[in-house]
Amino acid sequence: MKASVTDKLKILADAAKYDVSCASSGSKRNNKNKGLGNATGMGICHSYTEDGRCVSLLKILLTNHCIYDCAYCVSRKSNDIKRVAFTVEEVVDLTINFYRRNYIEGLFLSSGIFKNADYTNERLIRIAKKLRNEHNFNGYIHLKIIPGASPEVMREAGVYADRLSVNLEIPSERSLQKIAPEKDHKSVYTPMNWLKEQIAENREDSRKFRKTPMFAPGGQSTQMVVGATPETDHHILNLSASLYKEQLLKRVYYSGYIPISEDERLPALKQAPLIRENRLYQADWLYRFYGFEVNEIIDETQPNLDLEIDPKLGYALRHLDQFPVDVNRAPYEMILRVPGIGVKTAQLIVKSRKYGRVRYEDIKKMGAAMNRAKYFIEISGRPLPAASAVPERIRHEIIYPAKKAQLTLF
Amino acid sequence: MKILYDGSFDGLMSVVFDCYEQKMVPTAIIKMHKYQPEMFDQVQTVETNAEKTKRVIDGLHKKMTSNAFNQLFKAFHSEFDDIELTIFNYIRLVISTKGYIGTDYRQEPILRIKQVVKMMNREIHRMHAFVRFQLTVDGIYAATVNPDFDVMPFIGEHFRKRYADQLWLIYDVQRDYGIYYDMQKLQTIHIENPEWTANKKIKDSLLADKEKSFQNMWQQYFSSTSIAERKNMKLHLQHVPKRYWKYLPEKSA
Numbered sequence: 185m186k187a188s189v190t191d192k193l194k195i196l197a198d199a200a201k202y203d204v205s206c207a208s209s210g211s212k213r214n215n216k217n218k219g220l221g222n223a224t225g226m227g228i229c230h231s232y233t234e235d236g237r238c239v240s241l242l243k244i245l246l247t248n249h250c251i252y253d254c255a256y257c258v259s260r261k262s263n264d265i266k267r268v269a270f271t272v273e274e275v276v277d278l279t280i281n282f283y284r285r286n287y288i289e290g291l292f293l294s295s296g297i298f299k300n301a302d303y304t305n306e307r308l309i310r311i312a313k314k315l316r317n318e319h320n321f322n323g324y325i326h327l328k329i330i331p332g333a334s335p336e337v338m339r340e341a342g343v344y345a346d347r348l349s350v351n352l353e354i355p356s357e358r359s360l361q362k363i364a365p366e367k368d369h370k371s372v373y374t375p376m377n378w379l380k381e382q383i384a385e386n387r388e389d390s391r392k393f394r395k396t397p398m399f400a401p402g403g404q405s406t407q408m409v410v411g412a413t414p415e416t417d418h419h420i421l422n423l424s425a426s427l428y429k430e431q432l433l434k435r436v437y438y439s440g441y442i443p444i445s446e447d448e449r450l451p452a453l454k455q456a457p458l459i460r461e462n463r464l465y466q467a468d469w470l471y472r473f474y475g476f477e478v479n480e481i482i483d484e485t486q487p488n489l490d491l492e493i494d495p496k497l498g499y500a501l502r503h504l505d506q507f508p509v510d511v512n513r514a515p516y517e518m519i520l521r522v523p524g525i526g527v528k529t530a531q532l533i534v535k536s537r538k539y540g541r542v543r544y545e546d547i548k549k550m551g552a553a554m555n556r557a558k559y560f561i562e563i564s565g566r567p568l569p570a571a572s573a574v575p576e577r578i579r580h581e582i583i584y585p586a587k588k589a590q591l592t593l594f
Numbered sequence: 595m596k597i598l599y600d601g602s603f604d605g606l607m608s609v610v611f612d613c614y615e616q617k618m619v620p621t622a623i624i625k626m627h628k629y630q631p632e633m634f635d636q637v638q639t640v641e642t643n644a645e646k647t648k649r650v651i652d653g654l655h656k657k658m659t660s661n662a663f664n665q666l667f668k669a670f671h672s673e674f675d676d677i678e679l680t681i682f683n684y685i686r687l688v689i690s691t692k693g694y695i696g697t698d699y700r701q702e703p704i705l706r707i708k709q710v711v712k713m714m715n716r717e718i719h720r721m722h723a724f725v726r727f728q729l730t731v732d733g734i735y736a737a738t739v740n741p742d743f744d745v746m747p748f749i750g751e752h753f754r755k756r757y758a759d760q761l762w763l764i765y766d767v768q769r770d771y772g773i774y775y776d777m778q779k780l781q782t783i784h785i786e787n788p789e790w791t792a793n794k795k796i797k798d799s800l801l802a803d804k805e806k807s808f809q810n811m812w813q814q815y816f817s818s819t820s821i822a823e824r825k826n827m828k829l830h831l832q833h834v835p836k837r838y839w840k841y842l843p844e845k846s847a
Contacts (some may be wrong), residue, residue: 190814197818218758218777228723229833231844233820236829243819281808282815284735284760285727320759442823456823532708535697546700 189278192268196245199259200294203351203407204439208240208289208324211346211402219320221283221290223346223402227324228289241292241326242282246270246307250296254364255449256353256412256441259296275311276319283323290324290346291315301330301371305337312344324402331371335378342382347402347434350375352427355420359413363449372406373431379404380431403434410464411457412441412450418487421467425478428471438464463489470496473527474520492583497523500560501575508562508571511547512537524557544568556582598639599678601625603670604647606678610685611646623678657688662696669710671744680706717742721749724838725764728809729802735762738794739841746773750780767794793840809843816844 187195209227229238247269248259258265279291293311297304308327315321327345329338341348350372354360357369379400386399406427408420424436440461443453467489470476474496480503481495482488490498500507500523509518511533519530525547532550536542544563548554558570559578572578597613597620599605609623618638626639654663666681674680684703687695699705720741727735735757746766750773753762757775763783765772771784791797798806839845 190811193811193814194818197815201819201821215755215758220757220759222756224752228719230723231816231842232830232833233816234827234830235821235824236826236833237821237824238833239816239819242815278811282812284757285729285808285812286725286737286757287812440824442821458824532699532705536699539695539698539700542700549705550699 187268189270189274192270192274193244193278195266195268196248196270197243199248199296200243200245200292202258202439202442202444203243203292203294203328203437204237205326205349205405205407205435205437206238206240206243206292207326207347207405207435209402210434211324213322213324213346213398213401215322217320219322220280221321221323223290223322223324230287230289240289241324242279242288242290243292244270244275244294246275246293246295246304246311247298248296249298251299252297252364252366254353254367255447256363256409256444258444260447262447272307272311272314276314279315279323280319280321283321288323290326292326292328294328295330297330301332302334302337304330305333305341309337309341309344312341316344326402329375329379331367331375333375338375338379339382342379342386342399343397345400345402347405348379348400349405349407350379351407352423353407353409354413355408355410355415355423356413359415363413363447376404376406376431376433384432403432405433405435405437407437407439409441410438410461411453416487417460417464417467417489418482418484420464421471421478421482424468425471436468438468459491460489463491463495467495470499475517476521493579494523496521497556497579497582501579504573504575507560508567509560510562510565512541512563522552522557522560524553524555524560526551555585595620596622596624596629596635596637598624598626598629598637600642601627602642603667604644605640605642606670606681607647607650608642609640609678610650610682611643612640613682620679620682623682625678654685654688658694658696665707665711668714668748669707671747672710672714673744674710676706677710680710714743714745714748718745718748720838721745721764722752724834724842725749725753726841726843727762728796729805730796730800731802733761733802735760736796737762737764737841738767738790738796739764740768740794740837741766742837744769746771746782749773750775754780795841813844 207227208223209225211223212225213223215222227240229240231239233239249267249269250259250261253261282288293308295304295308312325312327315325325345326347326349327341329341329348329350331350352372354364360367360369383400383403386396390396410420427433427436438461440456440458441453442456467481470481471478480499489495509522511519516530516534519525519533520527529551533542533547536546541564558568559572561568595618597609599609606623612618613620666684670677670681680703684707687701687703696704699708721739725737725739727737730736753764754775761775761777763772763774765785767790771782774781774783789797834845
């Protein structure tokens with residue numbers, strides 16, 4: 185029996201959901217000639233799944249037919265599941281109709297691999313092209329680049345898509361060989377590096393010539409599966425840092441491995457490593473937005489992030505000599521390093537202190553989480569009473585606040 | 595002294611004028627239709643006067659950036675009970691201080707305005723996210739909403755830029771007005787005797803043929819894209835509070 189669009193949606197959205205990226209940010213595309221849609225730069229989550237992830241794009245596979253047999257993937261060749269494929273028209277029609285109802289910011293299209301990388305990518309591009317050219321669609325489009333894609337194909341993809349991504353999937357070559365025998369890191373890095381050059385060249389051109397056509401204005405991203413293979417957080421975070429620095433990626437996504445398969449090449453996990461994944465994202469933010477170097481967040485002596493406390497608190501406890509920070513005098517960068525003080529609060533503090541001394545109550549009202557910040561700040565030339573030279577004690581008090589109250593009771 | 599006014603932003607500006615002119619110190623500034631008399635109340639009603647309003651607004655523009663002024667205008671639409679007095683106190687600080695004071699967040703009214711604007715912006719962002727258009731038989735993409743604050747004046751531009759090639763309507767069912775885009779311009783409209791369903795949604799009989807089928811597909815997509823092994827309803831509710839569910843097809847089915 186022929187599958188209905190709803191049946192296909194069920195299977196191909198389900199198969200695409202392990203790609204965690206759903207960002208619709210970082211691109212700016214205006215609505216042209218009274219057409220449909222735009223990309224505003226900030227991205228909008230139109231809904232959230234029951235697991236709390238942003239739903240911003242219609243994220244589907246074109247098909248789950250696949251010639252590869254990657255152990256971590258539901259669509260792997262050896263898995264006995266129903267295989268279906270959307271037609272070009274069906275994807276276009278769904279995208280436009282979902283978009284017009286304000287369900288989504290756009291389309292994130294990926295696919296199982298049929299025939300070869302280029303053949304598959306050409307099919308994805310055909311859809312993006314139709315949306316742009318025939319429907320004057322200016323919403324967000326994220327296209328997956330299949331490892332091994334040729335420059336000709338990627339050049340066309342960049343013309344129609346806002347963002348492109350080649351997934352690294354497994355953080356080390358050795359592990360990758362073991363569980364995805366048809367893939368290697370070279371087939372990922374070659375297109376990634378080519379895109380990097382192409383994007384840089386395009387940005388350079390558009391500074392010089394006003395009419396330069398856009399090429400992947402939202403840049404490129406990648407994803408790593410975490411917990412399916414033995415790599416440490418130290419390894420992973422250093423890898424991410426180099427991807428941000430060398431490949432100039434906009435985002436690196438971490439996908440806690442969900443034990444979807446009984447494949448014997450993979451560890452038998454009971455549960456997805458969600459806390460670990462969360463800590464990796466926090467560390468990633470510290471690196472990108474808080475001015476931390478990777479070796480300040482993690483080093484080889486403790487190669488995995490502390491699961492009980494966030495990495496910023498971890499840093500502060502390992503570097504108590506840098507604290508307490510005087511909120512009335514310290515530079516913005518140091519205030520940003522205080523656990524419990526985020527970017528917004530740090531900005532309010534440095535703006536306000538120009539007018540006079542900022543007090544404990546002021547900081548609290550400005551939004552600092554004092555349960556953590558109180559150990560690491562000083563207000564009028566002296567630390568707060570909570571400050572203690574013993575990191576273990578601070579750590580304990582923060583993790584078990586209720587127990588502490590109990591102790592003081594007796 | 596409690597001051598009553600007509601509830602408009604212009605009205606509030608006239609209140610500022612009268613307070614300065616008559617040296618009144620308000621203890622509360624209340625929208626007339628919200629006022630409930632209490633014993634021993636000292637009450638004064640201020641009429642909105644275009645000339646007075648203009649003089650206050652012109653004066654403020656000399657003392658503060660237009661961005662800061664727009665923040666006051668936005669904060670006003672939060673409809674919080676304390677918002678008029680907070681704006682009044684903010685203006686008093688601006689007028690009495692030499693130089694720029696807008697970023698001294700140690701000052702109560704300045705921090706409060708900043709925080710209220712943040713709440714307004716979040717609600718505006720939620721409307722950008724949670725408006726769900728339904729195609730009606732007359733070819734209008736229509737949505738009913740019930741936002742926490744009066745955000746209609748701040749969301750039209752976003753939708754106009756995005757949905758330039760379709761007719762659309764967003765209607766605030768609680769405040770009983772909305773914005774309509776006719777593919778040329780935005781209009782603020784009020785619908786006389788609207789025919790909503792009992793819970794203020796658009797009646798099924800008014801929907802275009804395929805509308806329900808797209809809603810069903812969206813529901814299918816939504817449930818398929820969730821990962822059961824990762825289910826975390828606490829996080830889910832934090833992002834999509836229950837009060838918005840009614841108008842979200844993926845949550846109300």
